Amino acid sequence: MTKGLMNLFKKDLVIAFRNALFWVLIVTLILMIVTIKFLIPDTQEEEGYRYFYDKSESKLLERILVQSGLEEKYILKSSEEVEAAVEDSPQSVGIIFEGSIEKPRFAILHQQEVNAYQKKMIDVSIEGLMASLAGVDRSRGYEIQYLRPIAEPVSGKLTAIPSLLAFEVLILGFMFVAVFMFQEKEEGSIRAYRISPSSTAIYILSKTLVFVVIGLVYGLSLVMLTMGFTVNYLIIGLIIVLGSILYSFLGAIVAVFFNNISEWFVIGTGLLMLNMSPVLSHLYPTFSPRIVTMMPSYSILFIFNETMFPTGKSITPWIISLSIMTAIAYIICYMLVDRKLMKEGH
Amino acid sequence: MKPILNLIRQDITTALRDNLMVYMLLAPLLIALGMKIFIPSVEMTGLSFAVADTVSPQVVERLHEYGAVEVMKEAEVQKRIEKIDTVAGIIEKGDSLTLILEGNELPKLIEIYRGVMEEITFDQRFTEITHRSLGKEASMLSEILTIVMLMMALMIGSIVSGFNIVGERDTKAINSIAVSPMTTTQFVFARGILASIVAGAVAIGTSLIMAGTGVDYTRLIIVLLLSSLMTTLLALIVGASATNQIGAIAIIKLLTPMYMGLPMLTFFLPEKFGYLFYWLPNYWQFKALGSIYFTHPQSIGFWSASIITFALSGFYIIAFSRYIGKKLNLR
Numbered sequence: 185m186t187k188g189l190m191n192l193f194k195k196d197l198v199i200a201f202r203n204a205l206f207w208v209l210i211v212t213l214i215l216m217i218v219t220i221k222f223l224i225p226d227t228q229e230e231e232g233y234r235y236f237y238d239k240s241e242s243k244l245l246e247r248i249l250v251q252s253g254l255e256e257k258y259i260l261k262s263s264e265e266v267e268a269a270v271e272d273s274p275q276s277v278g279i280i281f282e283g284s285i286e287k288p289r290f291a292i293l294h295q296q297e298v299n300a301y302q303k304k305m306i307d308v309s310i311e312g313l314m315a316s317l318a319g320v321d322r323s324r325g326y327e328i329q330y331l332r333p334i335a336e337p338v339s340g341k342l343t344a345i346p347s348l349l350a351f352e353v354l355i356l357g358f359m360f361v362a363v364f365m366f367q368e369k370e371e372g373s374i375r376a377y378r379i380s381p382s383s384t385a386i387y388i389l390s391k392t393l394v395f396v397v398i399g400l401v402y403g404l405s406l407v408m409l410t411m412g413f414t415v416n417y418l419i420i421g422l423i424i425v426l427g428s429i430l431y432s433f434l435g436a437i438v439a440v441f442f443n444n445i446s447e448w449f450v451i452g453t454g455l456l457m458l459n460m461s462p463v464l465s466h467l468y469p470t471f472s473p474r475i476v477t478m479m480p481s482y483s484i485l486f487i488f489n490e491t492m493f494p495t496g497k498s499i500t501p502w503i504i505s506l507s508i509m510t511a512i513a514y515i516i517c518y519m520l521v522d523r524k525l526m527k528e529g530h
Numbered sequence: 531m532k533p534i535l536n537l538i539r540q541d542i543t544t545a546l547r548d549n550l551m552v553y554m555l556l557a558p559l560l561i562a563l564g565m566k567i568f569i570p571s572v573e574m575t576g577l578s579f580a581v582a583d584t585v586s587p588q589v590v591e592r593l594h595e596y597g598a599v600e601v602m603k604e605a606e607v608q609k610r611i612e613k614i615d616t617v618a619g620i621i622e623k624g625d626s627l628t629l630i631l632e633g634n635e636l637p638k639l640i641e642i643y644r645g646v647m648e649e650i651t652f653d654q655r656f657t658e659i660t661h662r663s664l665g666k667e668a669s670m671l672s673e674i675l676t677i678v679m680l681m682m683a684l685m686i687g688s689i690v691s692g693f694n695i696v697g698e699r700d701t702k703a704i705n706s707i708a709v710s711p712m713t714t715t716q717f718v719f720a721r722g723i724l725a726s727i728v729a730g731a732v733a734i735g736t737s738l739i740m741a742g743t744g745v746d747y748t749r750l751i752i753v754l755l756l757s758s759l760m761t762t763l764l765a766l767i768v769g770a771s772a773t774n775q776i777g778a779i780a781i782i783k784l785l786t787p788m789y790m791g792l793p794m795l796t797f798f799l800p801e802k803f804g805y806l807f808y809w810l811p812n813y814w815q816f817k818a819l820g821s822i823y824f825t826h827p828q829s830i831g832f833w834s835a836s837i838i839t840f841a842l843s844g845f846y847i848i849a850f851s852r853y854i855g856k857k858l859n860l861r
Contacts, residue, residue, distance in 0.1 A: 203776040208784045215787065223799055223806075267664065274670045274826045289658045295826070296666045301576025301597050303661050308596075308645035314656040315648070325651025326626055328644065331611065332633040352787075363779045370700070370775070445775040446693045450557035450686060457561060457682075461568075465615060469639065470578040470597065472615035473571060486614045495634035497612070 188382050192390035196364065200394055205360070209402055213409075216348055220410050224341045233276040235260055235269040245281050245288075248317065270295050277306065288314055332496040345410055346488035350481050351460055353403040353424065357395035357432030358456065362439035362448055364391055365525065369443065374525065384522040388514075392432040399428035411492065419491045419499070426506050427484050433513035434480075440524040480509055533712040537720035541694055554690055558683045558732050562739040565679065569672050577643065580610035582621040589627065592650050593620070618643045627651060666825050674797070676740040677819045681790050681812070683736045684754075687729025688761045689782055691721045692768025695858070696778045699769070704858055714855035718847065721769070722762030729761050730754040745822055749832060753818045756836045759843035760811050764789065766847070770857040788812075801829070811842035 200206075237260045238246035246259055260266050266278035270293050278293030290310055292303075315322050368374040377387060403424040407415060438455060442448040462482040465471050476482060483502045490499050576597025581590055582604035593599045600617075602610065607619040611632055616639060619630035629647050631640060698704040707717065733754055737745065767785065772778040793816030796807055807813040818835035821828045 199776065203774065203780055204772070205776070205780045208780040212784055212787065219795065223795065223803060225800065271664060271666075272827055274666075274673075274824070283658075288656065290660070292659060292661045294661065294663045296669065297663045298661075299574050299576070300595070301574070304596050305577070305642050305645075306661075307659050308642060308649055310659060311649060311656055312641075312645045315652075318656055320654070320656075322648035322652040323644070326647045327623065327628045328647075329628055329630050330633040331608070331630065334640075335634040337637065359779055359783065360776070363776050367775050444697075445778065446690055446697075447553060449689060449693070450553045453682070453686070454557055454561045464572055468572060468575050469616035469636065471572055471575045472578075472613075477614070483614065495632070497632065497634060502614075 189386050189390055189393070192382065192386060193393045196390055196394045197397070199364070199367075200360065200398065205398075209398070212352070213402065213405060216352070216406060217409050220341055220344055220348075224344055226339050226341050233269075233273055234258060235266050235276055235278045237261070237263060237266045237278070237280045239263070239280055239282045240284060242284070244285055245317075266293060279310075285314075285317055335493070335495040338493045342411060342492070345407065346485055346492060347463060347466065348406060349403050349420075349424070349488050350427070350485045351463075353399050353406065354427035354431050354481075354484065355456060355459070356399055356402070357392065357428050358435035358438075359452065360395060361391050361432045361435035362442075362452060363445055365436065365439045366443070366445050366448070378526055384518060384526050387526070388433070388436060388517055388521055391436070392429050395432050396425050396428045399424050407492075415492050420488070422503070423484065423487050423491070423506075426503070426510055427480075430480055430506065430510040430513055433510065433517040436517045437513065437520055440520045480506065533710065533716050534720040534723070537707075537712070537717070538724050541691070541720075541724050544694070554686060554728060555732060555735075558679070558686055559735045559739060561682075562679050562736045565675055566739055569669065569675065572671060573669060577639075577646065578615065578617040580607045580617050580619045582607050582619075584622050585620055585627065586622075589620070589650055593646070596646050620647075672740070673823050673825065674794075676737065676823050677816065678790065678794070679736045679740055680733050680819055680823075681793075681816070683732035684729045684757060684761055684815075685764060685786070685789055686732065687725045687727075688764035689768060690728065691725035691761075691765035692772075692782075693775075693778060695721065695765065695769025696772050696775065699772075699858070700774045708859040714851055714858070717858070718762060718766065718851065718854070721765050722758060725765045726754070726758035726761045730758075741823060749822050753815070753822065753832075753836050753839075756818075756840040757815050757843075759840055759847055760815055763811070763843050763847050766850070766854050770850075770854045793817075809842075811839050811846065814839040814842065 235258055236246070236249060236254065238244075250256065250259065260269060263280055266280055270276050270278040274295050276295070280291040280293065281288060282291070283289040292306055292310075312322070365374075368377070400421060404417065404421065407417070407420055438452060439448060442451070459479055459481050461476045462479055462485050465476055465482065466485060483506060487499045487502050487506070490497055578597055579593050579599045581593065581599055581601050583601050584604060585601075590599055590601060600610065604621050607621055607630065611617050611619045611630055616632075616635050618635075621628050621630065627647065627650070629643060631643065635643070695704070698707065712720075730751075734747070734750065737747070737750060764785065768778055768781050771781045788810075789812050792807060792810060793813045796804055796813065796816075814830075814835045817828065817830045818832060818839055821830070821832040821835060
């Protein structure tokens with residue numbers, strides 16, 4: 185079996201590289217490295233701007249905010265200026281202060297209607313600021329407990345790497361296993377395979393192995409050229425292997441239902457887009473509906489994040505669940521490939 | 531004109547026979563519909579709390595003002611916090627409440643959670659706060675995703691046309707076109723017209739689903755017309771670079787981040803980096819679409835962005851037409 189597997193693996197690897205894949209991966213790798221190293225800013229940008237206007241005569245709050253580090257460009261001279269600034273920038277919020285430090289009144293300006301939760305969160309920040317200016321300590325009414333030490337902030341440049349690994353490197357198998365199958369159908373080599381002594385398992389595993397090897401080289405190069413030797417390569421390698429296997433199986437599961445690349449393309453792209461939905465949870469950390477958490481990329485993204493920027497959280501349960509998912513995917517993949525691809529008439 | 535129409539007719543017949551037209555037209559619209567349903571739930575996201583059932587109902591009621599609250603046995607709270615998403619735990623110890631965090635939350639989020647606890651446990655109010663909206667019916671997320679979906683629709687039109695060319699090269703059917711009276715220009719037109727019609731139809735449908743009737747459709751049609759050379763260019767790049775399906779997917783894998791990812795990236799980058807993308811027609815296409823769908827003012831106007839998209843795409847097609855003709859063995 186090993187000899188058969190290795191022979192088929194070598195053949196598939198040669199086919200993969202004969203078709204510009206090598207050059208495509210090199211160019212994409214360069215693009216990703218240039219983007220991470222030179223384009224993404226190092227510091228995390230604020231989600232939106234806060235334009236501020238102190239309408240009071242004393243301008244005391246304005247002075248306090250400037251002293252505490254608020255950039256002068258965010259301090260405006262009239263309510264109209266605040267309105268114009270908010271109108272121009274959708275993510276921004278206008279804050280107009282009236283009254284006095286003892287009896288403050290705030291008018292908050294939004295470009296569009298925001299949800300009630302967001303309004304309350306802005307209220308919380310302003311209340312906190314004014315309470316501290318009044319010299320009141322409000323933190324005595326409750327205690328705070330951290331399960332682990334507070335994590336160090338991560339460089340904005342590097343936060344893109346886990347997403348690139350999950351949505352660029354691991355999905356290679358999903359796309360290309362499908363294309364390999366269509367190519368073999370079209371060339372008729374799948375017919376020759378059906379009458380050969382090789383098994384369905386070898387057929388699936390040889391293709392999977394190709395994308396495990398490519399994924400490992402591609403993914404580890406990306407991590408090494410952007411993060412150096414500061415991360416645990418053993419775990420990252422393990423997740424790339426597991427993820428590549430899983431996505432190759434999933435790619436085969438979907439591909440058996442189509443005859444050619446044109447038919448598959450729109451559905452395949454749609455599924456890949458769905459697979460990217462955990463990015464939203466990455467952007468909005470409290471957003472975790474079931475449909476998103478069910479995606480394999482959700483836990484994979486977390487494992488990559490935790491391995492690269494450790495916070496002390498255990499990743500073992502997630503690696504186990506990923507392994508179980510992969511085993512189930514293999515069983516389904518085997519059954520479908522055996523029934524739909526390895527039988528004559530398909 | 532006749533050879534162009536013949537080739538278009540042939541492509542339509544193939545697409546209808548393989549149900550390809552149905553996939554091409556319906557699937558992007560279904561994805562857009564799914565996204566439209568999904569977006570409000572993202573925008574309605576607030577904070578998340580896992581609260582022990584020993585905490586008073588009054589506190590639980592107050593917490594509901596800030597986001598989703600799950601009430602559970604005290605022993606379950608820590609397990610819930612340990613899951614991947616960001617959830618703060620609240621339990622009662624003696625007379626006071628305890629806020630439990632993992633320690634890996636964003637600093638800004640920790641501040642907000644602490645602020646919420648202060649609001650709940652401290653009765654005195656320091657400020658009077660009112661909120662006012664300028665009344666724009668805008669959603670940043672929705673606007674960005676609409677443009678992503680439109681660009682995807684345009685790309686699908688190109689790619690399927692590109693696949694047709696690759697299929698002809700793979701099966702050597704291109705040789706029969708090469709010996710026919712059809713010239714490279716006619717071939718480019720034939721592929722471009724069909725790709726642009728399909729892409730345009732899907733794009734308009736996508737826009738109707740994602741943005742409704744509230745946008746300027748005359749402008750959208752103008753962008754789509756002026757983007758037709760961009761659509762053709764993408765189809766030709768796929769068709770001329772690959773000789774089989776594996777090669778085609780490899781090229782698409784490279785084209786997708788370049789076509790959709792790079793213009794999107796400019797949205798998150800400081801403006802000073804904008805000039806790095808001026809050579810890309812899709813950057814200008816993104817800007818033209820942005821001037822229709824973004825409610826906030828754009829630095830580049832609709833007409834200039836649309837015309838540059840057309841001119842740059844045309845320039846690339848002319849510059850590479852010889853190469854394309856040679857690759858496809860056309861006259």
